Amino acid sequence: MTVPKPLLSLIIPLLNEADNLRPLHERLTASLAQVGQPYEILFVDDGSTDASPAILEDLFRRDPAHVRVIQFRRNFGKTAALSAGFAHARGQVLITMDADLQDDPSEIPAMLAKLDEGYDLVAAWRVDRQDSLDKTLPSRLFNFVVSRLTGVRLHDFNCGFKVYRRAVTDTVRLYGELHRFIPVLAHQQGFRVAELPVQHHPRHAGTSKYGAGRLLKGFFDFGTVLFLTTYLKRPLHLFGASGLAIFGVGTLINLYLAFLWLLREVGGVAGIGPIGTRPLLTVGVLAMILGIQLISIGLLGEMLRYFTFRPAEEYAIRRVLETETTENTTHLQI
Numbered sequence: 001m002t003v004p005k006p007l008l009s010l011i012i013p014l015l016n017e018a019d020n021l022r023p024l025h026e027r028l029t030a031s032l033a034q035v036g037q038p039y040e041i042l043f044v045d046d047g048s049t050d051a052s053p054a055i056l057e058d059l060f061r062r063d064p065a066h067v068r069v070i071q072f073r074r075n076f077g078k079t080a081a082l083s084a085g086f087a088h089a090r091g092q093v094l095i096t097m098d099a100d101l102q103d104d105p106s107e108i109p110a111m112l113a114k115l116d117e118g119y120d121l122v123a124a125w126r127v128d129r130q131d132s133l134d135k136t137l138p139s140r141l142f143n144f145v146v147s148r149l150t151g152v153r154l155h156d157f158n159c160g161f162k163v164y165r166r167a168v169t170d171t172v173r174l175y176g177e178l179h180r181f182i183p184v185l186a187h188q189q190g191f192r193v194a195e196l197p198v199q200h201h202p203r204h205a206g207t208s209k210y211g212a213g214r215l216l217k218g219f220f221d222f223g224t225v226l227f228l229t230t231y232l233k234r235p236l237h238l239f240g241a242s243g244l245a246i247f248g249v250g251t252l253i254n255l256y257l258a259f260l261w262l263l264r265e266v267g268g269v270a271g272i273g274p275i276g277t278r279p280l281l282t283v284g285v286l287a288m289i290l291g292i293q294l295i296s297i298g299l300l301g302e303m304l305r306y307f308t309f310r311p312a313e314e315y316a317i318r319r320v321l322e323t324e325t326t327e328n329t330t331h332l333q334i
């Protein structure tokens with residue numbers, strides 16, 4: 001049996017969601033029937049140890065025209081599951097959704113309509129988020145900081161429910177836990193990002209896989225993203241500037257101390273103590289060394305960039321208007 005190429009690819013990363021999979025499949029099917037476009041549902045089983053694999057196999061048997069299952073050998077994390085989903089999706093529009101039915105499959109048509117307004121990525125915004133305070137509060141702080149510092153005006157970066165044009169998922173490189181920053185990375189590439197308020201429900205069954213601890217990880221990742229989106233292309237601009245400033249301060253301190261030394265040792269001016277025991281000397285020397293190290297790191301960064309340079313990654317083309325040449329134009333005879 002073969003199936004036609006789908007237009008829509010639903011990607012569901014899941015870890016131990018046995019009791020959610022059947023109702024999820026049912027409601028996705030109902031919602032996608034409404035949309036009326038060819039679709040696939042790609043479940044990425046991120047190393048489940050419960051009955052999820054058996055249930056997915058059964059869903060595949062019952063609905064082989066739509067269901068696809070990718071099973072990881074072990075738990076690799078949600079970002080890896082999404083990456084695998086993006087890489088294997090056959091559709092032109094990709095939809096990601098958590099497996100626990102916290103997001104409502106009935107909102108898919110509205111999300112697609114928003115995408116059709118001319119966006120490349122639509123992120124769901126859980127206006128009335130149904131999670132405990134220990135999750136929603138850190139999340140608010142996180143969203144506020146990320147939105148301010150990146151200029152990507154979204155209220156909810158971390159919602160698993162998003163709709164993408166294929167070009168976005170083909171371009172954005174994901175590793176670690178960077179899935180939270182897909183909108184930032186996409187925006188940086190010039191993709192048009194929008195959000196749509198959606199309903200949010202308590203988990204249908206099972207337990208959450210994340211705790212409040214992700215806030216800290218989220219901020220570390222944010223540091224990475226800021227670096228990747230601003231200074232990755234010019235590492236010396238970041239390290240060189242701070243290095244030069246610190247080196248400059250160190251140099252001034254040591255010049256001042258050298259001047260005192262001259263006055264005392266050569267000029268014979270009375271009342272000036274020895275400089276060798278002054279804490280300021282240590283500060284000056286440290287600052288000079290630190291400055292040189294920072295500049296060297298910046299230069300090393302530039303070197304890495306030089307050797308890993310790929311011209312196609314220096315820009316992102318939205319479209320090209322041109323006329324195809326015919327196959328058999330006359331070739332130059334040399």
Ligand code: UDP
Pocket residue numbers: 013014015016017046075076077078081097098099100102160207208209210
């Ligand atoms: N998930 C996953 N791999 C993991 C952790 C979570 O695929 O290592 C899936 C999980 O099964 C769910 C989605 O990611 O479909 C979101 O997880 P969860 O609902 O636990 O997060 P919360 O909604 O509590 O923030």
Ligand code: MG
Pocket residue numbers: 098100102203208
């Ligand atoms: Mg959830």
